[in-house]
Amino acid sequence: MAMPTENDVPVLPDTPKISLKSVFKVFGERPEKALELFRSGKSKADVHAETGNSIGVSDASFDIYPGEIFVIMGLSGSGKSTLLRLLNRLIEPTSGSIAIDGQDITKMSRSELIALRRRDISMVFQSFALLPNRTVLNNAAFGLEVAGVGEEERKAKALAALEAVGLSGYADSRPDQLSGGMKQRVGLARALASEPTVLLMDEAFSALDPLIRTEMQDELVRLQSEHSRTIVFVSHDLDEAMRIGDRICIMQDGEVIQVGTPDEIVTQPANDYVRSFFRNVDVAQVFKAGDVARQTQVTIIERQGVSAAAALERMKKFDRDYAIILGRDKTYHGMVSRSSLIENVKAKDPDPYRRAFLADVEPIPSDEPLSNVLGRVAGSAWPVPVVDARQRYIGSISKSALLETLDRAS
Amino acid sequence: MNFEIGDAVDTAVNYVLDNYSPALDVIASAIGFVTDGILNLLTSAPMPLGIAIFVLLSLWRVGIGFAVFTGLSLWLVQHMGLWIPTMETLALVIASTFLAMLLGLPLGIAMARRDAIAAGVRPVLDLMQTMPAFVYLIPAAMFFGLGAVPGTIATVIFAMPPVVRLTNLGIRQVDSEFIEAGQAFGCTSSQLLFKVQLPNALPSIMAGINQTIMLSLSMVVIASMIGAGGIGNIVLTGIQRLDVGTGFEGGLAVVILAVILDRITQSLGRESVGLRRFLSLKPASQRVRAASAPGVAASTAG
Numbered sequence: 001m002a003m004p005t006e007n008d009v010p011v012l013p014d015t016p017k018i019s020l021k022s023v024f025k026v027f028g029e030r031p032e033k034a035l036e037l038f039r040s041g042k043s044k045a046d047v048h049a050e051t052g053n054s055i056g057v058s059d060a061s062f063d064i065y066p067g068e069i070f071v072i073m074g075l076s077g078s079g080k081s082t083l084l085r086l087l088n089r090l091i092e093p094t095s096g097s098i099a100i101d102g103q104d105i106t107k108m109s110r111s112e113l114i115a116l117r118r119r120d121i122s123m124v125f126q127s128f129a130l131l132p133n134r135t136v137l138n139n140a141a142f143g144l145e146v147a148g149v150g151e152e153e154r155k156a157k158a159l160a161a162l163e164a165v166g167l168s169g170y171a172d173s174r175p176d177q178l179s180g181g182m183k184q185r186v187g188l189a190r191a192l193a194s195e196p197t198v199l200l201m202d203e204a205f206s207a208l209d210p211l212i213r214t215e216m217q218d219e220l221v222r223l224q225s226e227h228s229r230t231i232v233f234v235s236h237d238l239d240e241a242m243r244i245g246d247r248i249c250i251m252q253d254g255e256v257i258q259v260g261t262p263d264e265i266v267t268q269p270a271n272d273y274v275r276s277f278f279r280n281v282d283v284a285q286v287f288k289a290g291d292v293a294r295q296t297q298v299t300i301i302e303r304q305g306v307s308a309a310a311a312l313e314r315m316k317k318f319d320r321d322y323a324i325i326l327g328r329d330k331t332y333h334g335m336v337s338r339s340s341l342i343e344n345v346k347a348k349d350p351d352p353y354r355r356a357f358l359a360d361v362e363p364i365p366s367d368e369p370l371s372n373v374l375g376r377v378a379g380s381a382w383p384v385p386v387v388d389a390r391q392r393y394i395g396s397i398s399k400s401a402l403l404e405t406l407d408r409a410s
Numbered sequence: 411m412n413f414e415i416g417d418a419v420d421t422a423v424n425y426v427l428d429n430y431s432p433a434l435d436v437i438a439s440a441i442g443f444v445t446d447g448i449l450n451l452l453t454s455a456p457m458p459l460g461i462a463i464f465v466l467l468s469l470w471r472v473g474i475g476f477a478v479f480t481g482l483s484l485w486l487v488q489h490m491g492l493w494i495p496t497m498e499t500l501a502l503v504i505a506s507t508f509l510a511m512l513l514g515l516p517l518g519i520a521m522a523r524r525d526a527i528a529a530g531v532r533p534v535l536d537l538m539q540t541m542p543a544f545v546y547l548i549p550a551a552m553f554f555g556l557g558a559v560p561g562t563i564a565t566v567i568f569a570m571p572p573v574v575r576l577t578n579l580g581i582r583q584v585d586s587e588f589i590e591a592g593q594a595f596g597c598t599s600s601q602l603l604f605k606v607q608l609p610n611a612l613p614s615i616m617a618g619i620n621q622t623i624m625l626s627l628s629m630v631v632i633a634s635m636i637g638a639g640g641i642g643n644i645v646l647t648g649i650q651r652l653d654v655g656t657g658f659e660g661g662l663a664v665v666i667l668a669v670i671l672d673r674i675t676q677s678l679g680r681e682s683v684g685l686r687r688f689l690s691l692k693p694a695s696q697r698v699r700a701a702s703a704p705g706v707a708a709s710t711a712g
Contacts, residue, residue: 090590115596126587
């Protein structure tokens with residue numbers, strides 16, 4: 001009768017934004033020859049022995065849809081950063097096709113490629129890559145400047161991008177005056193200023209400390225909810241991938257092992273490698289304490305004669321009841337609670353930390369199997385610290401982190 | 411058996427002299443135009459104005475202490491009667507440095523972009539730096555006659571390598587992530603050069619220019635042997651007459667010029683601290699940091 005509403009129309013999968021078809025990248029002198037050998041069934045090791053070439057990405061085929069956050073995950077050396085750089089041809093693919101909006105970018109001329117990079121794709125880097133000779137505003141305006149946008153327009157757009165990431169007050173600062181988290185916000189603003197449809201992020205938050213990293217992940221998800229783009233995000237961090245990814249692509253030794261939603265990957269892992277990430281049969285036997293430890297607790301470097309007021313302020317800011325006290329070399333000294341520290345600060349104790357140490361905290365060696373420490377973590381009122389063989393603090397295991405890990409085993 | 415390399419060089423020089431003298435004349439007049447222009451400008455300016463300009467430059471780029479040193483030392487040069495020769499030497503240094511940069515910067519950039527060019531140019535730079543200067547003073551005089559022009563050419567040959575090498579090195583040392591960022595945002599290769607590589611290589615390039623200036627200064631003194639003029643003449647006279655006093659005065663003027671040029675050009679690679687510090691425009695905390703910067707420390711020593 002009336003016009004059909006949107007709900008009446010069956011939901012069809014969108015046409016892909018980015019589509020890869022059997023993409024290979026071979027590093028070395030004679031890539032064609034190496035590829036031929038590899039295709040004839042030789043192993044990567046044999047190909048390397050014979051030609052000296054190494055295969056960075058082999059036979060990658062998948063689609064990325066408009067508006068999704070697509071996380072490429074794998075251990076270091078798995079080819080994930082290489083794969084990301086193939087998408088804007090910072091690294092030239094050896095064979096295969098990569099289509100963006102249906103256009104094969106591997107066949108583009110130099111000038112078409114430059115136009116594509118200016119218009120459609122921008123990138124955020126692990127160590128920020130802000131140009132030190134430019135102000136924050138001019139860094140944010142870099143892409144527009146390169147594209148030949150007039151000064152007034154590009155300043156307005158760059159300022160709007162800085163505002164979107166909450167840094168409009170720092171437009172005239174230099175990058176070296178900013179903290180790591182703020183620098184990466186500028187990196188994000190620079191990438192957003194040209195209003196690209198695709199955002200490539202290479203371990204963008206890995207250089208940030210864990211509390212800031214979480215904050216930036218939330219920021220990215222918020223920006224995505226305001227203005228939807230296609231984001232390809234490379235990460236080695238399982239928690240990050242699960243947290244922000246609409247879909248996750250798992251890579252091992254240059255091969256795409258599995259692509260799916262976080263749920264699919266947890267419930268139907270493609271092989272043991274994926275399973276070892278997500279669904280170990282006996283996770284408590286396989287994981288060591290160091291694998292589960294997370295750096296989410298506030299840590300404080302112990303310095304003689306320095307008041308603990310700043311430490312208390314940080315605990316308050318991050319809303320933590322406990323803090324780990326470390327030496328300058330990151331060795332574990334002890335653990336304090338907020339209340340015990342407040343008492344010692346009030347009493348003007350010259351050595352505020354030592355007396356505030358919780359008496360019955362014994363750090364766990366990082367190579368201890370998880371099964372041996374289940375009881376201790378479960379029975380402890382606070383997160384239990386984990387140290388390496390040289391007594392350096394690695395992280396803490398909280399009850400919730402433990403439960404999360406065990407839950408994946410079910 | 412003997413290789414008659416010396417004979418071959420003689421033949422080559424004569425061949426060039428016989429067949430390319432019009433071309434040599436064009437080069438000579440072009441270089442002469444540059445050197446004469448700078449020379450006239452510097453020697454015709456009244457001495458008090460000249461000193462004032464140097465003092466203000468020192469104040470702006472380095473600091474109040476160094477400005478006082480500049481004023482006093484140039485006053486000394488004037489009272490040794492060496493103001494005009496000093497300005498002649500300075501004109502040759504400026505002309506040589508200008509020509510060395512004109513040739514050296516593009517060459518350094520080309521070396522950074524193509525390994526083959528770098529491999530080809532590097533031994534030539536080694537040759538230019540190690541070949542005793544007197545060896546090419548003679549053909550320079552044969553090609554271009556006596557005077558400031560062959561002096562400038564010999565100086566350019568001797569002083570150019572640092573600016574070429576350090577431009578090449580500076581560009582190659584730019585962080586690869588900056589290059590990737592430039593490319594990812596759609597830089598053409600010339601945009602990458604001017605917006606990313608050169609700005610980040612600037613401290614290294616400025617160090618090269620500073621070295622080129624210092625080497626030019628040492629060479630223009632030697633070039634007085636083929637009539638380049640300037641303070642070198644004073645030193646040469648001192649040597650020929652065994653007049654230790656005159657020689658020392660000339661040497662002192664060279665040292666003074668060297669110190670002033672060195673401090674001012676070193677400061678060009680960074681933001682100026684001198685004037686703002688003098689006028690106390692910076693907050694106290696930053697002034698403490700500025701005071702520990704090398705340039706300022708040097709000025710108090712001077």
